[in-house]
Amino acid sequence: MYHSVLSQDLPTPKLHQLLMSAVVPRPICFASTLDAEGNPNLSPFSFFNIFGANPPLLIFSPARRGRDNTVKHTYENVKEVAEVVINVVNYAMVEQTSLASSDFPKGVNEFVKAGFTMLASDTVKPFRVAEAPVQMECKVLQVIETGPNGGAGNLVLCEVIKTHIKADLLNEKGLIDPFKLDPVSRLGGDWYGRAKEGLFELPKPLTFTGIGVDYFPKEVQHSFVLTGNDLGKLGSLETPPTEAEILHQKNQLSVGIGTHEVHQLAKNLIDHQQVPQAAALLLAYH
Numbered sequence: 351m352y353h354s355v356l357s358q359d360l361p362t363p364k365l366h367q368l369l370m371s372a373v374v375p376r377p378i379c380f381a382s383t384l385d386a387e388g389n390p391n392l393s394p395f396s397f398f399n400i401f402g403a404n405p406p407l408l409i410f411s412p413a414r415r416g417r418d419n420t421v422k423h424t425y426e427n428v429k430e431v432a433e434v435v436i437n438v439v440n441y442a443m444v445e446q447t448s449l450a451s452s453d454f455p456k457g458v459n460e461f462v463k464a465g466f467t468m469l470a471s472d473t474v475k476p477f478r479v480a481e482a483p484v485q486m487e488c489k490v491l492q493v494i495e496t497g498p499n500g501g502a503g504n505l506v507l508c509e510v511i512k513t514h515i516k517a518d519l520l521n522e523k524g525l526i527d528p529f530k531l532d533p534v535s536r537l538g539g540d541w542y543g544r545a546k547e548g549l550f551e552l553p554k555p556l557t558f559t560g561i562g563v564d565y566f567p568k569e570v571q572h573s574f575v576l577t578g579n580d581l582g583k584l585g586s587l588e589t590p591p592t593e594a595e596i597l598h599q600k601n602q603l604s605v606g607i608g609t610h611e612v613h614q615l616a617k618n619l620i621d622h623q624q625v626p627q628a629a630a631l632l633l634a635y636h
Contacts (some may be wrong), residue, residue: 378534390459465578532544
């Protein structure tokens with residue numbers, strides 16, 4: 351017994367959801383680009399894979415948006431500056447990567463919003479993501495538009511010029527250890543896969559734009575206690591804490607409490623899904 355449908359009989363959003371849930375798991379391309387004015391852009395795509403080694407060829411697709419048929423900044427950028435850095439996403443940075451997918455206005459630096467470090471590339475103009483375990487500097491060979499309507503793909507064909515791999519990921523044979531890499535993948539809806547442990551959910555910020563990691567003081571952004579995923583959750587809040595919420599947390603703070611202790615309290619709140627309270631606590635202290 352099958353549930354069978356013709357593609358032409360389904361609305362594009364429904365067909366998109368069906369395909370995204372069936373063709374899984376998909377690796378994630380975390381693409382760093384520049385526009386003609388040199389403004390950085392950073393965005394993840396799961397329409398992505400490797401398609402050859404001689405030449406080393408990667409393809410990803412910043413598809414046209416189904417809801418309004420607009421195109422992504424990444425698509426515009428690779429047509430202006432035909433270079434891209436494709437960064438591999440692992441579990442330690444997945445929350446920040448999701449935050450970078452927010453629909454920020456053109457010219458907004460997602461490195462800053464998502465709390466990532468910009469690292470100069472050796473052979474191309476776009477920056478690498480310093481936190482990414484693997485970074486591939488690429489030249490864009492061709493962009494193939496598959497159609498003019500919402501949901502149509504834009505295939506970006508990239509040749510890998512130089513690859514950077516964090517040394518501690520390599521085993522004694524010089525190969526990447528998949529357990530140390532700890533990669534994540536996309537499935538349908540809000541579902542992700544973690545190679546080491548299985549599936550987990552992470553809501554994608556489609557209907558709102560997060561406040562960004564840069565909303566918080568530098569002491570929070572560079573915390574020795576809060577992880578990248580903690581920062582990603584804080585930056586993904588739709589609205590910042592109110593003055594009343596911040597004042598409430600301030601009144602709860604013990605006299606003389608130190609930064610490490612406050613950040614640990616905030617982390618505990620985040621671990622228990624109390625992210626707004628953690629944000630208010632951090633802003634109250636700093």
